[in-house]
Each structure stands twice: as structure tokens, then as C-alpha cells.
Amino acid sequence: MVMIEVIVPKDIEGALAQKGISTDMCKRAIFEAEDKNRKFFNKATGENMVKKITDNLTVYVIYAPVAPEKPSVLSVKKVYSHKMRMKNLVYTMPEEVKDWWCVKDNCPTVRGQWDLEYMNVTRMAPTLTCPQCQESYVEEDIAGKPVAVAEMLFEKKRA
Amino acid sequence: MSYQPTVPLDKLPSMFVPHSVDSHKKWHTSAVLRFASPFVDVFKDRIDFDPIVMAHATTLLGYTNRDFYEFPEIAVQCVAYFNELFDLLPVAHFFYSNVFLEKYGVKLQTTNTLPWIAVGDRPIKTPEDADRIPKFEKEDLSPDKCKTTELHWRAFDYEQKNIPDMMLPMHNVFCLFSMAAELVGPEKFITWTMRQPKACHKVLDSLAYTSANGASVTADKYGFNMMVIGSVLANTTVLPPKYVKEFSFNHQRDFVRKALAGGGGPQLWYHLCGDHSKDYPMWRDVLTTPFTVIHIGYHGDNEFPGDLLKKEFGNRMSLLTTIDGKKMIEPNFAWAYEASKKQLLGGRDSPRGCILGTTCETPLITNPGCTLAAVKACKDYGTYGTW
Numbered sequence: 001m002v003m004i005e006v007i008v009p010k011d012i013e014g015a016l017a018q019k020g021i022s023t024d025m026c027k028r029a030i031f032e033a034e035d036k037n038r039k040f041f042n043k044a045t046g047e048n049m050v051k052k053i054t055d056n057l058t059v060y061v062i063y064a065p066v067a068p069e070k071p072s073v074l075s076v077k078k079v080y081s082h083k084m085r086m087k088n089l090v091y092t093m094p095e096e097v098k099d100w101w102c103v104k105d106n107c108p109t110v111r112g113q114w115d116l117e118y119m120n121v122t123r124m125a126p127t128l129t130c131p132q133c134q135e136s137y138v139e140e141d142i143a144g145k146p147v148a149v150a151e152m153l154f155e156k157k158r159a
Numbered sequence: 160m161s162y163q164p165t166v167p168l169d170k171l172p173s174m175f176v177p178h179s180v181d182s183h184k185k186w187h188t189s190a191v192l193r194f195a196s197p198f199v200d201v202f203k204d205r206i207d208f209d210p211i212v213m214a215h216a217t218t219l220l221g222y223t224n225r226d227f228y229e230f231p232e233i234a235v236q237c238v239a240y241f242n243e244l245f246d247l248l249p250v251a252h253f254f255y256s257n258v259f260l261e262k263y264g265v266k267l268q269t270t271n272t273l274p275w276i277a278v279g280d281r282p283i284k285t286p287e288d289a290d291r292i293p294k295f296e297k298e299d300l301s302p303d304k305c306k307t308t309e310l311h312w313r314a315f316d317y318e319q320k321n322i323p324d325m326m327l328p329m330h331n332v333f334c335l336f337s338m339a340a341e342l343v344g345p346e347k348f349i350t351w352t353m354r355q356p357k358a359c360h361k362v363l364d365s366l367a368y369t370s371a372n373g374a375s376v377t378a379d380k381y382g383f384n385m386m387v388i389g390s391v392l393a394n395t396t397v398l399p400p401k402y403v404k405e406f407s408f409n410h411q412r413d414f415v416r417k418a419l420a421g422g423g424g425p426q427l428w429y430h431l432c433g434d435h436s437k438d439y440p441m442w443r444d445v446l447t448t449p450f451t452v453i454h455i456g457y458h459g460d461n462e463f464p465g466d467l468l469k470k471e472f473g474n475r476m477s478l479l480t481t482i483d484g485k486k487m488i489e490p491n492f493a494w495a496y497e498a499s500k501k502q503l504l505g506g507r508d509s510p511r512g513c514i515l516g517t518t519c520e521t522p523l524i525t526n527p528g529c530t531l532a533a534v535k536a537c538k539d540y541g542t543y544g545t546w
Contacts, residue, residue, distance in 0.1 A: 124451070
């Protein structure tokens with residue numbers, strides 16, 4: 001069994017605290033994903049992406065080995081999250097192949113469209129989706145803008 | 160001598176009732192709640208009517224067509240007033256077709272009755288010209304280097320300063336296929352889809368790339384923008400569905416993903432002008448954000464039915480069901496009322512909300528009686544809680 005070490009850089013640690021995400025949660029997400037081989041891998045950048053779902057948050061962690069000769073020492077590159085809950089996969093677009101690969105099924109992901117739900121409102125957003133196991137992740141720019149704006153608007157209008 | 164605005168721009172704000180008056184604030188508060196309804200599932204008042212008003216707003220209010228297109232300050236001020244006049248949307252928009260074409264060397268001009276149209280020689284005459292077509296980066300699209308950005312930012316800056324409650328930064332992609340056709344010449348470009356498809360894709364790739372950077376430049380300055388993505392010339396009358404997919408849908412998809420990554424959106428408005436009776440099923444699979452509206456003009460010669468729009472798209476996005484814009488010039492107000500009623504009954508209970516609109520921009524000489532008739536139909540058949 002290979003022991004994994006996860007490093008969370010100080011600047012990311014600070015940003016996580018602001019979002020209410022603990023470094024422990026990030027580390028757990030990586031340990032679990034590595035253990036189950038449940039992650040997406042970007043062949044071009046060498047980065048991995050995993051997600052962890054909590055009661056009210058879906059957290060994504062992007063990480064990579066600190067150096068090629070140290071594959072078990074992993075450094076967190078980015079962490080982001082969304083509050084909308086992933087409800088169901090509506091459809092996939094097999095022709096829209098993405099850079100990220102599903103490690104479990106060893107195949108490239110494609111664009112999916114998921115219904116996301118928050119405060120009893122359901123709306124669609126695009127995802128990276130494995131066409132075989134249907135594991136799906138919301139990309140950072142989608143979580144950071146369209147989904148974040150939707151969350152903010154639903155909170156405001158439905159308050 | 161260049162065209163001078165009907166009212167000097169420094170005098171423009173003083174010609175309109177300020178938005179600080181109580182009557183405006185009361186109207187605007189109510190209009191905002193109504194406008195948000197389809198997007199947040201909190202249904203207030205009634206379904207909105209969006210006639211996609213452009214230069215009709217300026218001409219109805221005593222200004223001109225050229226005022227709208229050449230002086231976007233006048234455009235947004237008049238659209239804001241027009242919207243309050245007819246109890247329509249709480250936002251003022253400015254956009255036009257043929258965006259960014261001047262960067263590619265197309266000469267554009269307005270007339271007393273037309274928007275910015277391409278005139279003279281087209282820059283791409285041969286497939287080899289398509290090989291050399293540039294792609295413009297963000298720094299190429301700053302307002303000092305790009306007329307399209309300059310005009311739009313003048314509108315948004317005027318809104319920010321004078322009517323901030325109705326400000327709506329927008330990025331109008333228009334129709335990538337139509338703009339490519341303007342670069343080559345419409346008949347030749349349509350022929351090229353069969354004989355020179357690679358050249359067509361090069362032109363479309365460039366336009367999608369440039370437009371995505373344009374969306375990003377505007378988002379950098381204003382924080383967000385509503386992106387209008389059209390398939391106008393690429394419709395059932397002109398192209399078989401397979402070609403609509405290859406030359407319009409696929410390039411739009413690439414544009415949207417790049418523009419979102421660059422900070423554009425989050426609202427997407429798919430504007431499918433013309434007849435889409437054979438290609439509409441493919442548009443179910445457009446890239447959507449939580450704020451996506453689908454707007455299809457015609458099914459054959461008739462308005463795209465509201466009930467069909469609801470059946471095909473209602474579980475995926477918000478709808479903009481339509482009445483025939485061409486007929487909005489006629490003094491037949493009963494037609495406008497009945498057509499609106501029919502479309503409202505078909506689409507009003509769509510799961511992700513419904514708006515009533517026109518098949519495309521309301522014409523310059525739209526009859527205001529038709530606008531009123533559509534609003535009356537919204538009040539009679541679009542009031543939430545009455546069906």
C-alpha cells in the first residue's frame with residue numbers, strides 16, 4: 001500500500017477558511033478518491049480532480065504530484081464548491097469530448113447536462129460526465145459564475 | 160457631414176423623467192419581480208411581454224432610426240422609457256446585428272430605416288482568403304480599437320450613470336452563420352457550405368473565437384453579460400438540419416463554452432429567428448446554464464406553437480413564445496390579442512417559466528396598439544394563480 005501525503009498550500013488554506021471548507025475535508029476527498037480510483041485525470045496538465053459531497057455543499061479538489069519522482073506527494077492546486085445539489089443527469093453529448101478522463105473507466109469525459117436543485121428550484125447546468133459510469137463534475141468556471149449566481153438569486157428571491 | 164443626434168447627448172437625460180420619481184420606483188420594483196419570476200420560480204403578477212424593441216422605441220418617442228444605432232445613449236434611454244410606457248421589462252438593452260464585422264474589413268452603415276448593414280466589397284472572396292482570416296484577441300477588442308465594443312460600452316456606461324436600475328450589459332453574438340455570410344457574401348457562403356466546407360468552418364471558427372473574446376472583454380468591465388446567441392440565416396428554409404448542426408449549432412456551442420470560461424453570461428438567450436420547423440429538435444441539446452431562454456420564431460410560415468415549445472423545451476429551459484413580428488405593423492389589435500392568447504395558453508404553465516415575445520425584433524413601424532394588445536393578453540391569460 002502506497003502512503004499518500006497531501007500538501008495544502010498556505011494561500012489555498014486561507015481561501016478555504018473563507019468558504020467554510022476545512023483542509024481535512026480536502027484531504028479526505030483525495031484519500032477516498034485515490035483509494036477507490038474515483039477521479040478524473042487531465043492528461044495534458046497531469047492534474048486530478050475529485051469531488052466530495054456534504055450535507056449542503058459539493059466540494060471539488062484539483063491536485064497533482066509535487067514532482068514526477070514523488071507521485072505519492074500530492075499538492076492541492078484549486079478547491080471550489082457549489083451549494084446546488086446534483087439531482088439527475090438529463091442527457092450527455094457524446095460528440096463533445098473533454099480533456100478530462102475518467103480513471104475508473106479509462107475513457108474521456110463528455111459534456112453532460114445535469115438538473116441541479118437549490119431551495120426547491122431546479123435548473124440545468126453543464127458538467128464533465130463519464131459516458132460509462134456517469135460520474136459527473138461541475139467545472140470551476142461554471143460553479144464559480146452561473147451556478148453561484150443562481151444560488152445567490154434563489155436565496156434573494158426566495159428569502 | 161456626419162449624422163447629428165436629434166438631441167445633443169449632454170441634454171438627453173434632462174429630456175426624460177428621472178428614475179428617482181416615486182412612480183418609476185414603484186413600477187420598477189413590481190417589474191423586477193415579474194421579470195425574475197421565470198428564473199426563480201417565484202411567480203409574481205403575470206407573464207412578461209418582451210417585444211424585442213430596438214429602433215421602434217426611438218422612432219415612437221420622436222427620435223430616429225439612426226439615433227438608435229449611432230447613438231446608443233439615446234437607444235437605451237428610449238428603450239427604458241418605452242418599457243415603462245407599456246409595462247414591459249425592467250431593463251434597457253442595446254444590441255444590433257453584424258457585430259465585430261468591421262474588424263474584418265467590412266464597411267457598415269445605417270440608413271433612415273435600416274440598422275448597421277454591410278455594404279461594398281466583402282473581404283473574403285476565395286477559400287484561400289478564409290485561410291488567412293484573423294482571430295481577434297481581447298486586447299484587439301478594446302473600445303479604442305473596436306467600434307462594436309465602443310458602441311455597446313457607450314450604452315452600458317450611459318445606463319450606469321443615468322438609469323442604473325435598468326442597466327443590462329449584453330453581448331450579442333447575433334448569428335455566427337449570418338455574419339460569416341456577410342464576410343463572404345450570403346449566396347456564395349451558402350454555396351460554400353456544400354463546395355468549400357473547410358473554408359466555411361475557418362470563417363466560423365474565427366468569428367466564434369473573436370465573439371467569445373468580445374464577451375469576455377465586456378464581462379471584465381461590467382462583471383457579467385446576457386449573451387444572445389442566434390441562428391438566423393441558418394434555418395430550415397435555407398439549410399437542411401444536418402447543415403444547420405454542422406455550420407451553426409456546433410460553432411455556437413464552441414462559442415458558448417469559451418465565452419462562459421472567459422466570464423461571459425451567465426444568462427443565455429438562444430434566438431432562433433426564421434423557420435426552424437425541421438431543425439428545432441437539435442436545439443434541445445444546447446449548452447445551458449441555470450438562466451437559459453429559448454426563443455424560436457417560426458414553424459413554417461406560422462409562429463412556433465407555444466405548446467410545442469413547452470413540450471420540447473419546457474423541462475430544460477425558460478421559454479419565449481412568440482407572436483408574428485411582421486404583423487405588428489398592422490392596425491389589427493384583435494389579431495395581436497388573440498395570437499398572444501393562443502401562445503400564452505400553450506406555454507404559460509411551462510415548468511421553467513414562460514415569457515411572451517415577438518418572432519424577431521418588432522419592426523420600426525410597429526403599431527403601438529398591437530403592443531398594448533399583447534400586454535392586455537398577458538394580463539388576461541398570463542396572470543399567475545388564475546389557471
